Amino acid sequence: MRARTAERCEAVRRLRAECKGLRTIAKELDIDRKSARRFAIAASPADVITAATSRSRMIDEFVPHLLTRWNAGHTDIAAPITELRELGYRGSRNEVWTAGEALRVSRAGTTVDRAGHTLLFASCGS
Template sequence: MYPGGVRRGLVTAETIVQAPVATEQPEPVPVPFVPPDGTLDALGRPRRLVARTAERYAAVQKLLSEGKSLGAIGRTLRLDHSTVRRFARAGSLDELLVKTTGRLSVLDEHKPYLHARWLDGCHNIPQLHRDLRELGFTGSVQCIRRYFRSFKPPRQPGRKQQRVSRPQPRPAPKPRRGVRWILTNPERLTPADAAELKEIRTACPHLDAAARHVHDFAEMLHHLRGDQPPDWMDRVLADDLPALHSLVNGLQRDFDAVTAGLCTPWSKGQVEGHVTRVKLLKRMGYGRANLDLLRQRVLLSP
């Protein structure tokens, strides 16, 4: 039992006598909804065209009472001469409003039904359009959308509409950065680069398979394991990686040289270095020396 429950449960006779007698409040009588006429919008407010017409009519009549001509009124209010003449000749504002709002719409005869359905809780515009089509309505669904554009469905009591903040998608890394991460020894990657590489490999299975084959090929080159290329090529061909399939086709055309390169510590790196040096000397003497001088420079240069 909560503290003080006994005290709250004791009610004296004096309290009962002094307590006001609750009288039943009469239930409010629902006021029938009257569809707006041509001068009001769907919310019962004056239409923009009606308000503008009333404002212009009052301004034109005021300037006429001051003795100004129709041309001067048109220049002052920036209105066309025919518009000023129509406002000046009108006997009253109601006469102008009848001419302004007298155009009939295909939705006029169905407005009472639409408002009754809206007040009943049906706020589905396509459903209202289908119901009106059964009643003989020939307009489009956009006509009903424009009519109910200013309406807002009532919110459910006790519920707050909260904005759901969606996390911003993380920008994808540039392709060159991804290639550099894949070609780098995993032990030399920074923790941030390793985490981002792991994330993109998880998101793309094809990239994960390509990175795995590249690492296996790097291990064969580093440890000179010439007996593993056949198994590696079979694993590559089993995956849907056209770029690596092209590499495998090139290795198969010169498989003996590839095997020899992965089995012996010898390479043509020194030969390529001499070729590069000869090309440099050739470009340095272009246009100023003949073949004999080039031969001397190649033999004598370190």
């Protein structure tokens, strides 16, 4: 992803230097116009990558509750989704599933979430 982003960022800058518009650049590079604008505005390819990987998700504020439930052994995803909805979660079921999949379980039984928090799992349901 980093190499492709760097290539696209360089291509957008080169085409902007040739005084081409964002729509023309987007068509030429077969990318969305908004992506072309992001590449044109970014000071470096790292800025584009950082912005893409640091976006917050609707589920983020509910992950501690989800992890608490999973640590207690409740690994059936249907119940936590219902509980999260009662707590005010308005996102999709897929986002809850994705949050669960984003947790990496090591052989030692610890889990590290996207924010880098280390948590213990009683059961991971596998």
